[in-house]
Amino acid sequence: MDKILYILIVVGLFSCKSNSIAQEKETEKIKPKPKVEKPKFSDLQDNTIDPNTVHLIAVIQDVTKNASICEKSFKTATTVKVKRIINSGSSITNMISPGQEITFGFMNSPxxxxxxxxxxxxxxxxxSFKIRENLCPDMxxxxxxxxxxxTKD
Structure with missing residues (x-):
C-alpha cells in the first residue's frame, strides 16, 4: 500500500511540473522580441576620435625651429590661436578652448x-589640426x- 501511495505522489508531482512548463512556454511564445538595429560601421567612423586626441581649427601665429616644449625637443613647433574645436577624444586632461593660444610640436615628416x-x-x-595630448614628465x-x-583654402 505504501508503494502505491509513493508512486501516486511522484506521478502527481511530474504531472504538475509538466503543466507549469507547458504554460511557461506558451507565455514565452506570445511575447514578441524587440528588434535591435545594429549600428552601421559608417555611423561609428564619422563620430569617433582616438583617446587623447583633439581635432581643431586654429590660426597660425608663429612657426619656430628647434623648439623645446616641456623638456621635449621638436625640430619645428608652431604657436596658434584656437578658433574652434571640431571634436575631441576621451581622456583629455587639459581641454583646449577657443581663443586660447598654444604651442604645438610637429612629430612627422613635414x-x-x-x-x-x-x-x-x-x-x-x-x-585644421589633429593633435595628441601628452603630459609633461612633471605631470x-x-x-x-x-x-x-x-590648410584651409
Whole structure:
C-alpha cells in the first residue's frame, strides 16, 4: 500500500511540473522580441576620435625651429590661436578652448624641412589640426603634438 501511495505522489508531482512548463512556454511564445538595429560601421567612423586626441581649427601665429616644449625637443613647433574645436577624444586632461593660444610640436615628416613647413602654414593662415595630448614628465603641464594638419583654402 505504501508503494502505491509513493508512486501516486511522484506521478502527481511530474504531472504538475509538466503543466507549469507547458504554460511557461506558451507565455514565452506570445511575447514578441524587440528588434535591435545594429549600428552601421559608417555611423561609428564619422563620430569617433582616438583617446587623447583633439581635432581643431586654429590660426597660425608663429612657426619656430628647434623648439623645446616641456623638456621635449621638436625640430619645428608652431604657436596658434584656437578658433574652434571640431571634436575631441576621451581622456583629455587639459581641454583646449577657443581663443586660447598654444604651442604645438610637429612629430612627422613635414617638420623635418622647416622652410617647406613655413611656406605651407604662413602666419595668419587658418589650419585644421589633429593633435595628441601628452603630459609633461612633471605631470603639471601638457605638451601637444601634431599628428596631422590640413590648410584651409
Amino acid at each position: 617638420a623635418n624641412d622647416f622652410d617647406t613647413l613655413k611656406q605651407l602654414i604662413p602666419k595668419n593662415k587658418e589650419v 603639471s603641464k601638457t605638451v601637444y603634438e601634431v599628428i596631422g594638419f590640413k
